[in-house]
């Protein structure tokens with residue numbers, strides 16, 4: 001509770017900024033005579049959006065499922081490949097450069113293809129989310145598992161411990177901070193991937209909703225959809241950040257920010 | 260009788276072709292059990308290379324290392340090792356880091372708790388057992404690392420410039436702590452340093468290494484009683500040792 005108060009106290013400038021931002025938005029609409037089919041006011045978004053609440057909540061669930069499923073699969077694959085590549089010199093010379101070169105192509109460009117291959121269902125969306133999340137996770141994991149200091153490597157070698165033991169006692173915990181850099185980046189990408197996949201071909205989900213209502217000249221509802229998408233994205237990112245705090249409370253960079 | 264540690268014609272060349280770097284040797288060194296030997300030389304002369312080869316953590320190009328007549332090929336595990344950059348992990352407390360050494364060796368933590376307390380007390384870290392490394396000063400970290408390197412009672416301790424990054428005052432203090440611990444347990448110590456005073460104060464014998472590729476210029480036995488406190492450091496004999504070593508390195512143009 002004390003922490004919460006402190007957090008509010010330290011965040012008051014941000015809160016003030018947001019309040020100011022929305023007030024400006026609300027009152028500049030009549031002031032500049034902006035038509036509502038171009039940009040609705042926040043109060044109208046809330047009003048019209050709440051009439052459509054059932055649909056919005058359901059679609060949020062649909063998009064959340066695609067995002068979370070894809071993210072978890074990418075996490076497992078990314079860390080798995082990351083570890084395999086850091087421990088095998090053959091994979092390091094084959095798969096790793098392959099991944100690096102694929103990283104350069106915008107993965108989202110594959111989305112229409114996947115939709116045409118796998119149809120309108122859940123699977124193509126999950127695949128696209130996996131695709132946009134996998135690369136930041138795997139590349140950071142490779143970096144993470146390869147950056148153990150020389151001294152620590154020599155130290156554990158001098159103990160004669162098995163590879164398995166040193167992996168869990170030293171390599172894995174040492175790699176977690178860098179892994180989380182990838183996890184967090186991927187968490188931001190995940191909802192983006194799901195939304196664009198839904199734009200391209202779907203019959204439900206927030207991306208579907210936003211593209212339909214925009215086509216119907218209802219920017220108020222589009223903003224309501226964007227709001228739910230933002231909440232979804234923040235929730236996922238917040239969860240990953242929380243896991244980071246639980247798993248690696250010792251991590252210095254976090255301690256510095258908290259101070 | 261053969262010596263406890265025998266290093267014979269040991270040599271290391273890194274890389275090959277144009278990138279070849281002759282880092283060390285060939286050199287022959289004998290060390291007795293319980294001896295405190297310093298390896299003293301300018302930076303880049305191959306001291307760390309020598310130490311890693313002795314520990315079996317680096318393959319030599321030619322020559323051999325023997326411990327009690329057994330040739331080293333592969334990492335030696337009955338040693339304690341310490342570097343300029345310590346091997347404390349940030350996610351464990353001081354106690355946890357000392358336990359890491361025991362855990363990796365499959366030793367029973369319960370049997371060692373008393374010992375951990377004692378060794379921490381001997382270096383004045385008993386109040387910091389439950390602190391994390393980043394909450395300690397550089398000097399305290401190195402003391403904790405020393406406890407980590409010593410806790411399993413290794414017969415041989417290899418120290419590679421463990422005080423290299425510390426300020427002069429802290430170095431002085433930790434030197435005394437090291438000496439105290441060494442006098443109790445009498446492990447064999449190979450201490451790599453580029454501080455002449457440090458080498459003279461701590462060692463039974465100082466091995467002077469030439470600039471790269473490091474060869475042995477000479478060995479100097481330090482005939483002073485332990486513990487070597489301030490009084491001994493002020494003595495004429497101590498100064499004489501320091502001066503004679505300085506002269507050697509002056510001749511090489513490194514000081």
Ligand SMILES: Nc1ncnc2c1ncn2[C@@H]1O[C@H](COP(=O)(O)OP(=O)(O)O)[C@@H](O)[C@H]1O
Pocket residue numbers: 273274280281282300301302303304305306307308309471
């Ligand atoms: N892994 C390596 N590969 C190539 N050269 C190395 C390697 N390690 C050390 N060297 C070179 O060998 C020489 C001796 O290094 P080192 O043993 O670290 O010296 P010191 O510890 O005395 O400062 C240096 O010139 C260094 O650049």
Ligand SMILES: [Mg+2]
Pocket residue numbers: 306307308419420
């Ligand atoms: Mg060195």
